[in-house]
Amino acid sequence: MTDGAFTEGFIALENVEKVFDVRKKTGFLKRERREVRAVDSLSFTVACGEMVGYIGPNGAGKSTTIKMLTGILTPSAGRLRVAGIDPSRERRRLAHRIGVVFGQRTTLWWDLPLIDSYRLAHRMYRIPDARYRENLDRCVELLELEALLDVPVRQLSLGQRMRGDIAAALLHDPEVLYLDEPTIGLDVVSKAKVRGFLRELNAERATTVLLTTHDLQDIEQLCSRVMVIDHGRLMYDGPLTGLHEAGESERTLVVDLERELPPVEVPSARVVRVEGPRQWLAFPAGQSAAPLVARLAAEYPLVDLSVREPDIEAVIAKMYAEKAVS
Numbered sequence: 001m002t003d004g005a006f007t008e009g010f011i012a013l014e015n016v017e018k019v020f021d022v023r024k025k026t027g028f029l030k031r032e033r034r035e036v037r038a039v040d041s042l043s044f045t046v047a048c049g050e051m052v053g054y055i056g057p058n059g060a061g062k063s064t065t066i067k068m069l070t071g072i073l074t075p076s077a078g079r080l081r082v083a084g085i086d087p088s089r090e091r092r093r094l095a096h097r098i099g100v101v102f103g104q105r106t107t108l109w110w111d112l113p114l115i116d117s118y119r120l121a122h123r124m125y126r127i128p129d130a131r132y133r134e135n136l137d138r139c140v141e142l143l144e145l146e147a148l149l150d151v152p153v154r155q156l157s158l159g160q161r162m163r164g165d166i167a168a169a170l171l172h173d174p175e176v177l178y179l180d181e182p183t184i185g186l187d188v189v190s191k192a193k194v195r196g197f198l199r200e201l202n203a204e205r206a207t208t209v210l211l212t213t214h215d216l217q218d219i220e221q222l223c224s225r226v227m228v229i230d231h232g233r234l235m236y237d238g239p240l241t242g243l244h245e246a247g248e249s250e251r252t253l254v255v256d257l258e259r260e261l262p263p264v265e266v267p268s269a270r271v272v273r274v275e276g277p278r279q280w281l282a283f284p285a286g287q288s289a290a291p292l293v294a295r296l297a298a299e300y301p302l303v304d305l306s307v308r309e310p311d312i313e314a315v316i317a318k319m320y321a322e323k324a325v326s
């Protein structure tokens with residue numbers, strides 16, 4: 001990475017590493033020391049206003065990255081900046097510029113009514129009164145929190161609590177929002193509400209969003225760019241659609257023939273399934289279906305056909321599996 005790219009990135013990491021020292025008891029008085037390289041030579045930048053998906057299998061290093069970006073953890077090596085700030089050195093100053101939502105944990109006060117957590121944030125972040133009111137009103141309206149403000153947090157459903165947490169992270173107008181599994185465990189309606197709100201936030205306020213999730217629909221619906229991490233290393237950085245090529249995925253042509261026939265034979269496609277007169281042909285996702293269809297129509301009694309796009313989850317699963325083998 002050039003120094004210019006590093007300093008211009010709103011979020012910028014250069015050769016960042018995080019190594020944990022783990023001690024395991026192996027006998028009565030024996031302990032074994034082991035190093036876990038959670039993040040390894042990680043470099044990327046995120047521009048102001050971008051909404052980027054950050055995905056990877058369990059234990060890939062996603063949470064460790066987010067913790068370093070908030071200043072909770074100090075990198076073992078490398079350079080890291082968020083809004084020009086070194087997070088671990090100036091954690092307090094950075095706290096005013098970022099918002100964090102961990103889907104699995106809440107930052108709200110469990111026994112207090114929701115509104116009390118917001119009042120505390122108002123004071124803690126020293127948010128000017130007018131700004132606080134405006135942000136609160138907006139979050140209450142868009143996240144439909146009005147009826148929940150006086151309810152103790154412990155009585156909220158998961159989806160209500162999540163919406164409450166997102167509002168809490170935004171009252172101080174952060175320029176960057178880290179979201180760790182913001183739709184985990186939510187039903188379809190709650191997921192749609194959260195996604196709609198995030199889209200609006202990003203469009204209206206140009207809030208930079210780094211989104212970690214295992215739900216690929218979050219990414220499909222929100223992010224034009226996705227980064228895939230595995231074993232602490234960046235495996236892919238680009239548009240979601242590009243993952244198909246990176247994962248060497250295949251599309252499927254489903255053909256209905258006039259009658260049952262042996263598997264059809266056409267170049268650059270292979271029959272993967274036959275059921276009566278219907279046959280499934282796999283062909284590379286980057287290739288056009290047109291010549292294949294023309295050839296089939298010329299040589300076989302074709303009645304109907306359709307093309308199926310590769311399933312993005314299958315593409316990613318294949319990428320992870322290939323990495324694990326190599």
Ligand SMILES: Nc1ncnc2c1ncn2[C@@H]1O[C@H](COP(=O)(O)OP(=O)(O)OP(=O)(O)O)[C@@H](O)[C@H]1O
Pocket residue numbers: 020021022036037038056057058059060061062063064065
């Ligand atoms: N405090 C710690 N001490 C020791 N090892 C740790 C610590 N935190 C994380 N690790 C290890 O670092 C690796 C990366 O963990 P991390 O939590 O960043 O992964 P993740 O991608 O967020 O996974 P998940 O999707 O399961 O949340 C794992 O092998 C994990 O066991």
